[in-house]
Amino acid sequence: MKIAILSRGRNLYSTRRLHEAARLRGHQPRVLDTLKFGIDNEEGEPDLTFRGKPLSHYDAVIPRIGASITLYGTAVVRQFEQMGVFCLNSSQAISVSRDKLRSMQILSRHKIGIPKTAFVHELDQIVPTIDSMGGPPVVIKLLEGTQGIGVILADTASVAKSIIEVLQGAANQNVLIQEFVKESRGRDIRAFVVGNRVVAAMRRVAQGDEFRSNVHRGGIAEPVDLDPEFERTALHAAQIMGLRVAGVDMLEGKDGPKLMEINSSPGLEGIEAATGIDVAGSIIELIEEEVLFPEIDIRQRLTLQSGYGVLEVPVDEKSELANRKINETGLRDRDVVVLSIHRGPVAIPNPKGSREILAGDVLLCFGKTLTLKSLAPRGPKRKRKKKKGVGAAPDAASPAATSVIASTPAAAADDTPPALAGDEPVGVVDANPGLVTARAAEAEPPADAADRENETKSAGRAGERSRDEGE
Ligand SMILES: Nc1ncnc2c1ncn2[C@@H]1O[C@H](COP(=O)(O)OP(=O)(O)O)[C@@H](O)[C@H]1O
Numbered sequence: 119m120k121i122a123i124l125s126r127g128r129n130l131y132s133t134r135r136l137h138e139a140a141r142l143r144g145h146q147p148r149v150l151d152t153l154k155f156g157i158d159n160e161e162g163e164p165d166l167t168f169r170g171k172p173l174s175h176y177d178a179v180i181p182r183i184g185a186s187i188t189l190y191g192t193a194v195v196r197q198f199e200q201m202g203v204f205c206l207n208s209s210q211a212i213s214v215s216r217d218k219l220r221s222m223q224i225l226s227r228h229k230i231g232i233p234k235t236a237f238v239h240e241l242d243q244i245v246p247t248i249d250s251m252g253g254p255p256v257v258i259k260l261l262e263g264t265q266g267i268g269v270i271l272a273d274t275a276s277v278a279k280s281i282i283e284v285l286q287g288a289a290n291q292n293v294l295i296q297e298f299v300k301e302s303r304g305r306d307i308r309a310f311v312v313g314n315r316v317v318a319a320m321r322r323v324a325q326g327d328e329f330r331s332n333v334h335r336g337g338i339a340e341p342v343d344l345d346p347e348f349e350r351t352a353l354h355a356a357q358i359m360g361l362r363v364a365g366v367d368m369l370e371g372k373d374g375p376k377l378m379e380i381n382s383s384p385g386l387e388g389i390e391a392a393t394g395i396d397v398a399g400s401i402i403e404l405i406e407e408e409v410l411f412p413e414i415d416i417r418q419r420l421t422l423q424s425g426y427g428v429l430e431v432p433v434d435e436k437s438e439l440a441n442r443k444i445n446e447t448g449l450r451d452r453d454v455v456v457l458s459i460h461r462g463p464v465a466i467p468n469p470k471g472s473r474e475i476l477a478g479d480v481l482l483c484f485g486k487t488l489t490l491k492s493l494a495p496r497g498p499k500r501k502r503k504k505k506k507g508v509g510a511a512p513d514a515a516s517p518a519a520t521s522v523i524a525s526t527p528a529a530a531a532d533d534t535p536p537a538l539a540g541d542e543p544v545g546v547v548d549a550n551p552g553l554v555t556a557r558a559a560e561a562e563p564p565a566d567a568a569d570r571e572n573e574t575k576s577a578g579r580a581g582e583r584s585r586d587e588g589e
């Protein structure tokens with residue numbers, strides 16, 4: 119296989135290891151500087167150039183997109199996707215995981231432990247929001263910070279307010295307010311997910327007074343026997359975010375894991391050094407297994423024909439669908455297919471016609487929009503649960519004072535679990551292979567020190583630290 123490793127520096131530890139692991143397995147890896155691509159769009163022919171020349175054919179792409187080039191990097195990955203080339207992590211998943219607010223919003227509807235996390239616009243909402251989270255201390259975070267930079271501990275609500283005032287005002291930065299998980303102070307767990315496995319895990323311990331355990335902030339990494347609950351959380355979170363490869367960071371809360379963030383280009387240096395595990399090798403093995411399944415935007419492909427759409431249909435007792443087998447409902451005759459059924463903690467992909475639909479199920483359906491609309495539940499929407507211990511409810515404030523609070527839901531009812539118990543095998547969808555054609559081969563560019571972006575100046579194992587999302 120010809121594998122493109124998108125990276126800004128061939129000498130970075132992770133890049134070198136991936137290159138080496140691919141070569142050892144008989145592949146042809148090339149390190150291509152993400153910023154040297156040009157994106158060409160012509161009718162029916164999405165294309166890429168590299169250093170101004172047409173790009174040759176690649177079978178797979180490993181994106182190693184640093185936080186400072188997310189926009190350009192994800193645009194290049196997206197272009198590979200449009201060309202039908204397998205990308206280890208999708209552009210969409212990289213963008214979402216890069217934004218701490220977006221990630222928390224998405225994770226908060228699932229049964230995954232997360233610290234209470236709020237986002238407010240109006241300064242006068244900061245103190246009530248902190249109160250509603252159980253009071254100070256709280257952690258203030260830049261939405262797109264990395265390596266511990268932009269993570270601040272505020273001991274009092276007024277200090278928190280002053281910090282946010284400066285960041286929002288002078289620095290024009292949006293920030294999150296997060297519950298401080300005291301019991302995990304200075305320690306966290308990094309689980310390295312590759313496909314459907316956690317291949318390695320480490321605990322990072324901050325040194326001295328520091329509460330941030332990032333290796334870049336002096337944290338020391340040690341191997342850890344991962345508790346099954348942490349493993350389940352890491353796998354579930356990576357699956358929700360749609361990342362095949364992810365570094366999942368979790369605090370050790372008193373009630374179990376509290377997920378902080380998911381990195382889409384996790385560094386290999388700390389984890390391989392701490393555990394002695396060949397993580398790069400498992401990444402290449404995963405590519406070998408999955409290269410035939412390039413990313414496709416399912417919603418976009420399924421809705422090319424106007425009048426067709428994808429809809430989630432909750433089934434209640436009164437629904438015409440409740441307590442009937444799928445093939446008795448007449449859905450197929452009305453041009454609707456049930457893609458999956460979500461039933462409590464279980465997902466049933468590709469349900470057979472003989473599968474009975476129960477009240478409480480949520481059906482993911484594709485088909486004629488008119489029929490789908492007729493299936494949508496009528497009557498008043500489900501009422502919101504009143505939260506325990508929340509003081510000033512955010513929506514009790516003035517309409518302009520918006521506040522979003524994410525935390526682990528109390529009940530598992532609306533959790534989307536990993537797929538279980540498939541009724542039938544999932545089909546393979548061809549992702550536009552005709553668009554990838556053979557082109558001139560590009561030479562490996564020389565390592566260019568000037569190209570390097572903000573590499574860590576500190577002595578020793580500097581290299582990749584600034585490039586990867588951090589350890
Ligand atoms: N809510 C929190 N409670 C306790 N410690 C935290 C919390 N959030 C972050 N930390 C500490 O700060 C470090 C950096 O936070 P994180 O959200 O991972 O930002 P970054 O993307 O910069 O690594 C974490 O590894 C952890 O040690």
Ligand SMILES: [Mg+2]
Pocket residue numbers: 265266332367379588
């Ligand atoms: Mg982190």
